[in-house]
Amino acid sequence: MRLIFALPLMAMLLAGTSTLANEMKIGLQDDLDGLDPVKSRTFVGEVVFKSLCDSLVDVGQDLQAKPELASKWSWNSDMTELTMTLFPNLTFHDGSPINAQAVKANLDRAITQPDSMRKSELQSIDSVSVIDDLNFKIKLKRPDPTLLPQLSNRAGMMVAPAHFDTAVTAPVCSGPYKFVSRQQNYSISLEKFQNYRDAADYHFDKVTFMIMPDTTVRLANLRSGGLDMLERLAPSDIPSVKSDANLQLAAITSVGYQGLTINVGNGSGGKSPLGKDKRVRQALQLAIDKDAINQVVGAGTFEPAQQPFTSVSPFHNTAIKVSEHNVEKAKALLAEAGTPKVSFEMIYANSTTSDQIAQMIQAMGAEAGFDIKLHAVEFTTMLTQAQSGDFDTVLTGWSGRYDPDGNIHQFLACKDSLNYAGYCNSQVTGDLDKAKVEGNFDARKKLYDDAQNIIQDDLPIIYLYHQPWPFVLSKKIHGFQPLPTGLISLKGVTKDD
Known part of the structure; x- marks a missing residue:
């Protein structure tokens, strides 16, 4: 290939x-899965969209929101209404105006379209109302500190409403x-x-x-x-x-991560010993030498990871240490689980780096009793298989968001849009839902810490490293x-x- x-x-x-x-x-x-911001799942899609489709707000090197299509914005006192003002005289690539009516049409579509990948990112929105051509109001069901960060990415990208139906192959945007x-x-x-x-x-x-x-x-x-x-x-x-x-x-340094997502409940793939028993997943993590991946593949630039938040994030949990490489302990866990030999397939995108990492994990796993079959596929094929549950494990990552919600909720909350693992823990989902709307930093961080304590035990995702760009x-x-x-x-x- x-x-x-x-x-x-x-x-x-x-x-x-x-x-x-x-x-x-x-x-x-990698190649893109499509050119419609509402349906896009790929990081390279975001790279192309940066030149093609402007968002309501932008993010600079300081990771702070700044004007893009919207010139200014303000919140009401209880943070449940966001009023935004567009720059005047903006047009889409077809010459049609970028006005409040077009913004409403885009946000309504992202929230309601059945195959939208932006639903979870905008789930706090109750309604979008037009004030006049340049002003609109977003009413929330509850306070949501993650909304502005989401509007700086694909959820806030504007496509000409007349071209919604053809956006996936021929987008008419605003960049x-x-x-x-x-x-x-x-x-x-x-x-x-x-x-x-x-x-x-x-x-x-x-x-x-x-x-x-x-x-x-x-x-x-x-x-x-x-x-x-x-x-x-x-x-x-x-x-x-x-x-x-x-x-x-x-x-x-990026704000994202690379990891191994394990199918624990997404279709038939979650019925394997790896998917059914967390002890098998814990054994797999112990078999993986993350620092070796950093040194051999990353040349010392792949910071070993144990969580979705990098060390530069204020939400990074310093109490969560990177897992040790311990083959004997991995073997003991497999014996305890009654599965001293475990076979599974790992799919990954056919890039040089992914191929090297997959081969290292395969060799490391073999030392502990894992028979890992490698299957390199095109990037978009990998995403399709992950979405449908047609996999045991998938080696993939996330480019990252500067708000912590964007690095965890959609991947690990029950039935969320990018929850390829099919993981569902009511306590974790409850904590992540509460963290979405919690305005106090200390209270919000505790919710993420509590959720991560459960996630670290269940291991639907084995975080491998935080990559540089x-x-x-x-x-x-x-x-x-x-x-x-x-x-x-x-x-x-x-x-x-």
Whole structure:
């Protein structure tokens, strides 16, 4: 499968293809599942949307909400009504106005559409009402400190209402670049939207995202001039990039994680010993040497993880320590569970890094009595299988949100949108639901701590590491600032002729 991706890209490399000064070519590790923000599940979708679909609010390097489509906002005294004001004279890519009526249509769709992936993110909204063309009010069922962070991402992205039905393949959005075409598993092409409010700050006439799962191919294309930039450099290539006078490394700590999600109740996959018995899952975690993954695959950049919140988050629980690597204890737990030998399949996206991690887990697991069959698939196929429950374990991660709710609720609350594990614990869901609306920091953190104490025992997700976001750019590129979210903003970015 990797050869299918690599051949046309290597042909491009061998042909000596170079990019034009007014074109930006960016190498992505994965393909998107679709181009509709309401239905999107992939991180790379967010990367593309950053250039294609503006949100109501934005998030900068300081992880604070700031104006994007909305120029200002205010809360009522009990934090149950959010009134927002749009910038005037905004238009979608088809020329239709971005007004309060369009915002209402987008939020209503995200809340009510049956296949919306944004429902849980906006579940606190009771109604959206139009005040006038530029002003609208969001009424909540209860206070929700997570709402603004959600509106800075896909839940707050605006699509022209006349094009809702075709958004998944041909979105008409509101960002600095508009959609031109997509070749699945190969490329996505955008062109500059000349009527964008800050058009003067965007210096490329064309932006092309190239899908290149193989990190070696991405880096080779960057060096040959076939790319201007790549995301998610393989850690083993960092020394080589640093020593290359024609390249520049821009890295930043992420707010996300990578982990192994275990099917404990999502369809037939949850009926295996691994899914049914937490002792088997605990044994698997003990068999995995997270620091070895950090050193061998991450070259010391993959901070070992035990929870969804990074050490830079105020909600990080310092009492939760990274699990020890203990093969003998893992064997003892399997014997106690009556399953000294356990077989299961691990699916993962066919990228170089995922392949290396999967092979390491397979070898580590074998030492304790686990027979792990590896199955590399296309990224979108992996998501489809995870959503349907057609898996035992899936090696995947999350780009992260600056509010803690975005890193835990939708993955571990009962029947939530990204709960691939099928995990359901009423106490955990209750704590996470309460944390969503708790305004006091100490009280909110305790709710997350209480939920995590249960999650650490049940282990529907084995957290592996907190990844950095390493970007590599040609020396011809200037003005790029990496974001902790891993997204790519082209505002102010230029390229030498």
